[in-house]
Amino acid sequence: MPEVERRAWKAHRGGDPRPITLKAGEWLEVGPEYSGDPDWPGWIQGISADGRKGWIPKSFLEIQGNRARAVRDYTARELEVAPGDGVWVRETYGGWAYCRTADGAWGWTPLRNLDGEE
Helix, strand or coil: CCCEEEEECCCECCCCCCCCEECCCCEEEEEEECCCCCCCCCEEEEECCCCCEEEEEHHHEEEECCEEEECCCEECCECCECCCCEEEEEEEECCEEEEEECCCCEEEEEHHHECCCC
16 A cells, blocks of 8 residues: 655644554454544444553454454554654544654554645
């Protein structure tokens, strides 16, 4: 999938320093769906086998009751970006962009903090 270069126009602070990270096929517990910001639909809370919690795109999971299996690798790592920082977006989901910074760090940042988003 080609990456698209964008610029942050608004700062975003990184999230949990130990984010939930999953490998395809890994099982986890699932909690409530995210119901806060209406610009961020389709996220569900997960708890990994090592006890880490985080928000996960529902489409990245096969949900069976209160458990789910990851259908692809995933990390909830959030990027810290400042206005003017360049990022390269690989994919978007539920109002967030999975991208990398110039120093090679990968993670999520809100789409609305990047240029070209309304």
